[in-house]
Amino acid sequence: MTEQATAHGLRESATFDRTTMAEIRRAASTGVYDIRGGGSKRRLPHFDDLLFLGASMSRYPLEGYRERCGTDVLLGTRFAEQGVRPMHLDIPVTIAGMSFGALSGRAKDALGRGASAVGTSTTTGDGGMTDEERGQSKHLVYQYLPSRYGMNPDHLRMADAIEVVLGQGAKPGGGGMLLGQKITSRVAKMRTLPEGIDQRSASRHPDWTGPDDLTIKIQELREITDWQVPIYVKVGASRTYYDTKLAVHAGADVVVVDGMQGSTAATQEVFIEHVGIPTLAAIPQAAEALRELGMEREVQLIVSGGIRHGADVAKAMALGADAVSIGTAALVALGDNDPRYAKDYEALGSAAGYFDDYQDGTDPSGVTTQDPELQMRLDPEAGGRRLANFLGVITMEAQTIARACGKSHIQHLEPEDLVALTVESSAMARVPLAGTSWIPGAATGY
Amino acid sequence: MNTLTDNTTFDLESSSLREVNRALHAPGVSGAKTILHPRGAHALAAGVNAELQITIEGHVGYYAAGMNQQAAITIAGNAGVGVAENMMSGSVRVSGNASQSAGATAHGGLLVIEGDAAARCGISMKGVDIVVGGSVGHMSAFMAQAGRLVVRGDAGEALGDSIYETRIYVRGSVTSLGADCTSKEMRPEHHQELAELLASAGYPEDDTSAYTRYGSARQLYHFTVDNADSY
Ligand SMILES: Cc1cc2nc3c(=O)[nH]c(=O)nc-3n(C[C@H](O)[C@H](O)[C@H](O)COP(=O)(O)O)c2cc1C
Numbered sequence: 264m265t266e267q268a269t270a271h272g273l274r275e276s277a278t279f280d281r282t283t284m285a286e287i288r289r290a291a292s293t294g295v296y297d298i299r300g301g302g303s304k305r306r307l308p309h310f311d312d313l314l315f316l317g318a319s320m321s322r323y324p325l326e327g328y329r330e331r332c333g334t335d336v337l338l339g340t341r342f343a344e345q346g347v348r349p350m351h352l353d354i355p356v357t358i359a360g361m362s363f364g365a366l367s368g369r370a371k372d373a374l375g376r377g378a379s380a381v382g383t384s385t386t387t388g389d390g391g392m393t394d395e396e397r398g399q400s401k402h403l404v405y406q407y408l409p410s411r412y413g414m415n416p417d418h419l420r421m422a423d424a425i426e427v428v429l430g431q432g433a434k435p436g437g438g439g440m441l442l443g444q445k446i447t448s449r450v451a452k453m454r455t456l457p458e459g460i461d462q463r464s465a466s467r468h469p470d471w472t473g474p475d476d477l478t479i480k481i482q483e484l485r486e487i488t489d490w491q492v493p494i495y496v497k498v499g500a501s502r503t504y505y506d507t508k509l510a511v512h513a514g515a516d517v518v519v520v521d522g523m524q525g526s527t528a529a530t531q532e533v534f535i536e537h538v539g540i541p542t543l544a545a546i547p548q549a550a551e552a553l554r555e556l557g558m559e560r561e562v563q564l565i566v567s568g569g570i571r572h573g574a575d576v577a578k579a580m581a582l583g584a585d586a587v588s589i590g591t592a593a594l595v596a597l598g599d600n601d602p603r604y605a606k607d608y609e610a611l612g613s614a615a616g617y618f619d620d621y622q623d624g625t626d627p628s629g630v631t632t633q634d635p636e637l638q639m640r641l642d643p644e645a646g647g648r649r650l651a652n653f654l655g656v657i658t659m660e661a662q663t664i665a666r667a668c669g670k671s672h673i674q675h676l677e678p679e680d681l682v683a684l685t686v687e688s689s690a691m692a693r694v695p696l697a698g699t700s701w702i703p704g705a706a707t708g709y
Numbered sequence: 710m711n712t713l714t715d716n717t718t719f720d721l722e723s724s725s726l727r728e729v730n731r732a733l734h735a736p737g738v739s740g741a742k743t744i745l746h747p748r749g750a751h752a753l754a755a756g757v758n759a760e761l762q763i764t765i766e767g768h769v770g771y772y773a774a775g776m777n778q779q780a781a782i783t784i785a786g787n788a789g790v791g792v793a794e795n796m797m798s799g800s801v802r803v804s805g806n807a808s809q810s811a812g813a814t815a816h817g818g819l820l821v822i823e824g825d826a827a828a829r830c831g832i833s834m835k836g837v838d839i840v841v842g843g844s845v846g847h848m849s850a851f852m853a854q855a856g857r858l859v860v861r862g863d864a865g866e867a868l869g870d871s872i873y874e875t876r877i878y879v880r881g882s883v884t885s886l887g888a889d890c891t892s893k894e895m896r897p898e899h900h901q902e903l904a905e906l907l908a909s910a911g912y913p914e915d916d917t918s919a920y921t922r923y924g925s926a927r928q929l930y931h932f933t934v935d936n937a938d939s940y
Pocket residue numbers: 300301302359360361362365366387388389406428430431432497521524525526527528567568569570588589590591592621631
């Protein structure tokens with residue numbers, strides 16, 4: 264509040280606050296809805312609302328730095344006997360699918376370097392596979408999306424896993440979006456689109472609808488790749504319990520659940536803030552579906568949407584994830600929203616730490632742009648090192664917590680290690696409210 | 710019999726789908742391959758990447774010849790959903806009818822359907838040429854990006870909805886055009902490319918002047934409030 268407003272005892276409306284009014288004015292003057300990148304910005308029940316109990320009289324901790332606490336994970340073990348090669352990652356934190364087009368080629372390069380340095384995977388995105396990314400990534404997941412931009416069977420066969428994307432947490436039910444500023448000639452060529460147009464993108468796959476068709480689609484992908492690589496199914500968190508069951512029935516090796524805090528390159532603001540459920544609410548649903556099917560740990564669960572540090576990693580895994588995936592945190596590690604570009608952000612009418620106009624192609628950090636000059640601000644080698652550092656740190660943080668809970672592998676964390684701070688998070692995460700044995704709604708199903 | 714280089718007949722009554730596809734994917738595979746008793750199998754001859762001549766004797770299920778590269782594949786029967794989806798090169802010919810999404814997202818090659826094709830024929834096509842002997846169902850060439858779609862019969866509702874740069878030629882009637890799809894003048898180069906397409910698909914006698922060309926009005930290439938009803 265300004266000093267004058269305070270002096271006059273003015274009260275800002277909680278309903279019509281200044282951000283809300285600014286949006287009304289913006290819509291009134293431009294006639295277009297607000298498109299932006301990033302994830303949900305409002306406060307939602309999240310991992311912050313959970314705490315670990317740690318060891319006590321009845322549990323004993325592992326000695327930090329001395330006693331082993333494993334971090335590796337195998338993804339895609341379900342059909343190993345039929346020849347499918349699981350992906351063996353050294354850490355349970357993977358890089359989420361982010362499209363070339365949304366990101367610069369150099370950013371993709373940096374992500375590949377950083378991930379490979381610590382033995383984890385990267386993921387392509389809408390728009391296809393780039394040489395930069397395949398070249399730098401030891402483990403690369405190839406996304407199979409509704410748009411099928413740049414979809415190439417050669418790339419399918421070069422991938423270490425395939426991810427069939429049904430949706431994203433930021434926009435379950437929505438398609439891709441890339442505005443003209445970012446459709447440069449290279450992007451246009453890869454997507455077979457005219458340069459500079461605003462790309463309209465499908466929200467449904469063009470050659471299948473529904474879970475029975477998905478079963479056949481997965482069979483086709485397996486046949487084409489001769490049953491060699493795991494197939495993931497990614498869904499935006501909404502009806503997660505059912506989606507997980509259906510994905511398993513359709514033959515998925517791995518289910519990826521992206522909560523509503525999950526970021527996007529560009530979508531309508533109204534979509535980001537009002538469609539989907541929080542990551543916290545989705546994980547127990549997916550875990551329960553897998554348990555009921557007898558597929559826990561056999562079909563792996565990857566969770567994304569708002570993972571920021573090792574505690575989030577540990578909490579997601581305690582609730583049932585086998586691994587997590589990060590988007591925003593990886594971009595920040597590369598330099599996105601860095602205060603050293605404060606002046607440039609201000610010149611765009613934004614500020615370091617607030618910038619979310621990934622769709623505009625003006626990103627001062629050079630991460631989410633196709634602008635040849637801005638891109639040069641990101642040095643892929645240095646960026647890769649920063650990302651590797653970050654991934655190393657959050658893995659060690661998660662290990663610290665796991666040891667404190669007496670676990671010799673991060674994967675051994677369990678809901679029993681957690682309590683909730685709020686009634687909402689207790690009900691969603693299905694762990695007791697701290698200091699009680701109460702889980703609201705525990706007896707009811709979905 | 711050397712299934713790698715000899716002309717080979719596979720029988721899905723005695724071989725599994727996996728065995729047949731594996732043989733068709735083997736490095737160095739060549740020659741003519743015939744597949745008997747497909748009985749609606751899915752993903753048959755999908756992912757082939759060799760200059761094979763493949764003949765399938767009978768009806769196939771979903772995604773037959775999916776993502777084909779180089780091979781000339783003939784289906785003597787009807788095809789299920791997504792025949793030749795995402796084909797890159799080569800050719801696929803269906804002697805009967807094809808279900809939905811024939812040639813979906815295909816980047817190259819030639820798909821010929823002698824009978825009718827159901828809804829969404831050529832959806833999101835990205836460079837393939839598709840020639841349909843009969844008619845196509847609704848939403849055909851939806852969001853079609855590149856390549857050419859020729860329909861010797863009629864087209865259903867919302868042809869070419871949200872189309873990008875694909876060119877469509879229809880001889881018969883069109884129930885309705887989708888958003889941003891419009892009829893266009895047939896200039897000499899269009900008569901010529903249509904004649905070539907028809908000839909390569911085995912219909913050299915067709916009179917190209919009986920066809921109408923459709924394509925993008927390019928009014929939806931940029932998001933503006935005036936188009937709100939079209940999206
Ligand atoms: C710039 C950017 C581009 C993205 N592109 C894709 C994409 O092409 N396909 C996809 O499935 N998800 C995409 N996502 C979503 C991420 O895969 C992931 O679900 C999300 O970022 C995870 O949430 P987090 O950002 O909070 O870690 C994108 C996200 C960002 C930030």
